[in-house]
Amino acid sequence: MSNIQLLEDDDLTRLLRTGDEPAFTEIYNRYWDKLYIQAHRLLKDTEAAEEIVQDVFLMLWKKREELNIQSLKCYMAAMTRYSVYRYISKDKKTKQQENIIGMITAEAIDETDIDNKLLLEIITELSNKLPEKCRLVFQYNKLQDQSLSDVAEQLNISQKTAEGHLTKALRVIRANLGNVANFLF
Structure with a gap:
């Protein structure tokens, strides 16, 4: 000691x-x-x-x-x-x-979900105005996640024709979506 x-x-x-x-x-x-x-x-x-x-x-x-x-x-x-x-x-x-951040994050997710649903409704509405084959190719491929080859086979058209319809649909929807976005925001 x-x-x-x-x-x-x-x-x-x-x-x-x-x-x-x-x-x-x-x-x-x-x-x-x-x-x-x-x-x-x-x-x-x-x-x-x-x-x-x-x-x-x-x-x-x-x-x-x-x-x-x-x-x-x-x-x-x-x-x-x-x-x-x-x-x-x-x-x-x-x-x-942490609770406040969690609540803000949950609200942001809810707002994002609402925004996504609204955008999907607008896109669906715009695609409904397309010619029938063009509309079907777009909806099956982009909204229902089917491959372009499956869509072409289902609609009994060539893959090149399906690609053409999809390109036209995307061009029309993008052009109209820009107008809708300007109107909304």
């Missing part, structure tokens, strides 16, 4: 103020478990409790020269308690922000 372990808290505090690392190590060894138990009891979270206790000792070392400690035991307990309160407050704000 070294001499530093025999010192009282007041003596350790005085040595700490002068930057004595063995005194700091002794304070750390003496109080780490007690502070951890205190933090864990309040948080019920092992990692958070360990992090808080480490932060308390880091703060103690950084501010060692300016500290005016009457009772090291009470001071360390108070530092830990306030660190837990700050952690809880920060955690609560983070969860509130």
Whole structure:
């Protein structure tokens, strides 16, 4: 057992103020478990409790020269308690922000779904104005996701003819969609 372990808290505090690392190590060894138990009891979270206790000792070392400690035991307990309160407050704000972001994202997805449905309705309406074969090729290929060769076979036309109908349909819909978009927005 070294001499530093025999010192009282007041003596350790005085040595700490002068930057004595063995005194700091002794304070750390003496109080780490007690502070951890205190933090864990309040948080019920092992990692958070360990992090808080480490932060308390880091703060103690950084501010060692300016500290005016009457009772090291009470001071360390108070530092830990306030660190837990700050952690809880920060955690609560983070969860509130995550909830807000989640709500905004859900609203944005809903708006996107509405926009997509509206756009699909407009495209369907525009495609209904096309000549019959042109309309069928477009709707089967683009709206029902059938391959162009399957559409050509189903309509009993050549693949080149189906490609021609699709090209015409896309040109007409794009031209009219631009007019509709200008009208809407």
